[in-house]
Amino acid sequence: MSIFTEKQEALVNSSWEAFEKNIPHLSILFYSSILEKVPESKDMFSFLKDFDGIPHNNPTLEVHAEKIFEMTRDSAVQLRLNGKVEVVDEVTLDYLGYVHVQRGVIDPHFLVCYVY
Numbered sequence: 001m002s003i004f005t006e007k008q009e010a011l012v013n014s015s016w017e018a019f020e021k022n023i024p025h026l027s028i029l030f031y032s033s034i035l036e037k038v039p040e041s042k043d044m045f046s047f048l049k050d051f052d053g054i055p056h057n058n059p060t061l062e063v064h065a066e067k068i069f070e071m072t073r074d075s076a077v078q079l080r081l082n083g084k085v086e087v088v089d090e091v092t093l094d095y096l097g098y099v100h101v102q103r104g105v106i107d108p109h110f111l112v113c114y115v116y
Contacts, residue, residue, distance in 0.1 A: 003083050004076060006080065008076065008080070009076045009077060009079075009080045012072060012073050012076035013073060013076070015069075015073075016069055016070070016072070016073040019069050023062050023065065024056075024057065024062055026065070027061055027062045027064075027065035027066070028054050028056060028061075030065050030068075031045070031048065031054050031061060031065065032054050033112070034112050035048075038112050041109060041112070044103040044104060044105060044109075045061075045064070046060075047060035047061050047064065048061070
């Protein structure tokens with residue numbers, strides 16, 4: 001039995017399609033939201049460390065945000081089809097966990113991305 005419905009997957013896919021149309025602007029909004037909620041997280045992102053605020057026209061920032069949203073979309077597909085997420089775009093979840101631990105990310109940090 002799937003733990004993720006077709007409707008939920010469609011919602012994630014439509015969000016991805018909307019995001020893809022304006023990656024530069026939405027990337028800035030995404031990171032602005034994170035830094036507004038957890039300002040000390042700025043040093044966790046190598047592409048934000050040396051800037052005051054969120055740098056505009058920053059290809060690294062845009063690529064990172066795009067990767068996050070793309071992995072979210074791919075995870076939604078896997079959840080619906082397999083009931084679990086095993087590999088996210090050729091990157092294992094173990095590696096992602098390792099990187100997040102190295103950067104000092106803890107559980108409450110993930111909640112800043114939660115939309116209310």
